[in-house]
Amino acid sequence: MKIKSAEFVMSNSDVAKCPKSMLPEYAFIGRSNVGKSSLINMLTSRKSLAKTSGRPGKTQLINHFLINKNWHLVDLPGYGYARVSKSSKKIFQKFITEYFGLRQQLVCGFVLIDIRHKPQPIDQEFMQLLGENGIPFSIIFTKADKLKPKAIDNYVNDYKTILLETWEEMPRYFITSSSKGIGKDDVLEYIDSLNNN
Ligand code: GTP
Ligand code: MG
Secondary structure: OOOOOEEEEEEEOOHHHOOOOOOOEEEEEEEOOOOHHHHHHHHHOOOOOOOOOOOOOOOOOEEEEEEOOOEEEEEOOOEOOOOOOOOHHHOOOHHHHHHHHHOOOEEEEEEEEEOOOOOOHHHHHHHHHHHHOOOOEEEEEEOHHHOOHHHHHHHHHHHHHHHOOOOOOOOOEEEOEOOOOEOHHHHHHHHHHHHOO
């Protein structure tokens, strides 16, 4: 799929105020600093459509972007940031869970995982939450430029083994690097196929 246009629509912390249109929507979620905003820039070939930073906690709001005038990409704040309470009920900022619970337009949530880090309970918990609520999701491994191909294979195999302890099958997954443009076409083709379903 070719991205012909990508426009910022709005930022807010209130799910009720998100765009009312029923255009198909795809949201990027994951721990702070995993590369959600960078991935949006990579997919849209826009350098600074979404704001990125080396410091965790850059994205604080729900950000909607309109792509090709007919679907939305959503950049979300990271979870697992130190400022968020650790009590299990409050692990995720309230509006992130509300976003996933309330957004009927959401076609697929992309859960981003930094390919350099060991599997983290908070990511498994988040996927569990999505699964329990019947919200479709895929996994996007980020920062693949940081590992050699063999190490990527090993990492993904280990990740699969862990996930298959709880899940019947491995969710659809993508290996990406925003700095090297890896995985861009795969993710865009996947979104295109879902848009045309
Ligand atoms: P929050 O908004 O704080 O939750 O972070 P985020 O998940 O949106 O991450 P962001 O895109 O701001 O990127 C965080 C840091 O990771 C930045 O310093 C990026 O340059 C870096 N980064 C993102 N993607 C990649 C990648 O594919 N490769 C490498 N090497 N660095 C990356
Ligand atoms: Mg961000």
